[in-house]
Amino acid sequence: QVQLQESGPGLVKPSETLSLTCNVSGGSISTYYWSWIRQPPGKGLEWIGYIYSSGNTYYNPSLKSRVIISVDTSKNQFSLKLTAVTAVDTAVYYCARGGSFLDVWGKGTTVTVSS
């Protein structure tokens, strides 16, 4: 079955860019939507955005100015870039399959923003 795995630095300095990749295994990335969601420590879930395998993107309006989501179908992976991070961007970041309900999730990766 399809499995997702997030990867990227666990520590990012303030004002820098957070970069994460989600590797999709056990199935093709094509013809699906793929999402990023985050969860600050002890808090609820926040949708960041999603991308279709063709490259069309949809972002949370509150983050839109700082977010870029991209897809690489040849590598069966998609990526998240979040610019100008601050401490409030510290969270567990999840990738998931879906552009409506999210039926497959990665295990999540913790990103801390600190100098």
Next chain:
Amino acid sequence: DIQLTQSPSTLSASVGDRVSITCRASQSISGWLAWYQQKPGKAPKLLIYKASTLKTGVPSRFSGSGSGTEFTLTISSLQPDDFATYYCQQYNSYFTFGPGTKVDI
């Protein structure tokens, strides 16, 4: 933006209890609502989508109902594995998650 509220925020229950969680939307979302279960340190798991459709493999003690602005997740007989936090999510317009309901003993 569509806002979601959940009630209660915390629910204390016992094994075997029937429990219900309510999710309310700030405007009509038709039936475009999903429910997730999350345990500490784990990713959320999809339970129900389109308000009442049970994901394959999810126990039948879970059920969902509602449309428009008010939705309910019901667990007919609470099992030890069900103690967790539950989130609703609307996908009528982009995505929004509810604040969560913690079900504990």
